Amino acid sequence: MxxxxxxxxxxxxxxxxxxxxxxxxxxxxxxxxxxxxxxxxxxxxxxxxxxxxxxxxxxxxxxxxxxxxxxxxxxxxxxxxxxxxxxxxxxxxxxxLPDGLSFSDAAPTLCAGYTAWCAFRKADPRPFERVAVLGIGALGHFAVQFAATSGFETVAITRSDDKRELARELGASLVVGNGEELAAAGGADVIVATGSSNAAAADSMRGLRPGGRIVLAGMDPLEPFALPPDVSGLFFALDQKVLGVTHEDPRQLAEALEIVASGRVRPMVELFTAEQVADAAARVAKGEVRFTAVVSY
Structure with a gap:
């Protein structure tokens, strides 16, 4: 807005x-x-x-x-x-809501968790494929956990040094900084792009394997999405796919809620009171909240 x-x-x-x-x-x-x-x-x-x-x-x-x-x-x-x-x-x-799921954990799952799970389902990773998640934020911290708890080798892509250890704690077996580093580490069959940088999403495709899929779960609607020349020149020949995702189906929301309720995926939230709404909004705008601000009334 x-x-x-x-x-x-x-x-x-x-x-x-x-x-x-x-x-x-x-x-x-x-x-x-x-x-x-x-x-x-x-x-x-x-x-x-x-x-x-x-x-x-x-x-x-x-x-x-x-x-x-x-x-x-x-x-x-x-x-x-x-x-x-x-x-x-x-x-x-x-x-x-499933029994045992707190309101504070349900709230971020209703949007960020829902989107991340839909992105994972849209990518449709097959057995023994490797999944990479770009961005460790409100969506990305869900996506890493969904991939890891589903049994897939999971790679996190982040340029933030302070998020590298967190990515490993969430289930990533490897952390790289960009598409070139992903390619050097063997690439990935699936990339779930959760950040707001379209340029970073396009760059990550340098590490996408032949036949791979990148799902754009987070984008900047005011920024063009353009593939680098070294990616666009091989994109079609490598049978790679760029997919978009949103909230796909209430059944997938129910799945995400059940997974979170089971404890296999844990939302990272910061709790605020109704009197702290302005402070919460200001901290979100500055990117200081990890990773969702939840207000309790």
Whole structure:
């Protein structure tokens, strides 16, 4: 929103926050799929208009609706978000939380974890393939853990010295700084690009093996994505694929939540009180939070 990519909410007061999790305290007339006391999360996309060409295709509720639906219900963007003590949400747009999963761990999984898991699933790594994750941040720390806990040899790509040891703690067996170093280390069959630098994503393809796939899970929408000449010249001959990903399917969100609830993947969060919202926003803007700021009301 601060860069003008996402529109500011059209309602007043504007209530932001798109990863809310909490307990149902009331249900509207006719609601049968949720009850008072249920523990639920509210994803980014709560619903669609039901009348446009996108809705006529009867696709699963996904991030694609944010782009293609004529009037999507987007939490914190087109409908009020979760930075409040109470939130009115569409019952059909909520997801039940597994037993034992805390609200503070559920919240980042509803977006960053969901995206990272969808990227991993979209890449469809096969047995004995090597998975590389570019960027160790809100999405990347999930992606490294998802790949490692699924049994794949996992490589982390980061230029940040302070994140190298963290990447190993998360499950990476090898840490490199860029695509050239990845290639020197034998390359990877899958690259999950989670950072905001399109140039770094393109550079990482120098280490992509023949037949490999790079999934762009995090991009800067205001920056061009251009392959370096030494990559673009061989890209087609090497049968490599560039894939995009968003929130793909509620079933994949359920999978991500179950994995986190099992303890095999642990979100890294910093907790803030409602009175600390301004401080949380400022620290996020400066990149000082590891890796998701969660506000408790």
């Amino acid at each position: 601060t860069r003008g990519v996402i529109p500011f909410p059209p309602f007043s007061p504007a209530v932001l926050g798109h990863e809310p999790a909490g307990e149902v305290v009331a249900v509207g007339p006719g609601v049968t799929n949720r009850r008072v006391g249920d523990r639920v999360g509210v994803p980014w996309i709560q619903g669609t208009c039901g009348h446009c060409d996108h809705c006529a295709r009867n696709l699963p509720l996904s991030g694609l609706a944010a782009i293609r639906c004529a009037a999507p219900a987007m939490t914190g963007i087109t409908v009020p978000g979760g930075q409040a003590e109470y939130l009115v949400a569409r019952a059909s747009g909520t997801v039940p």
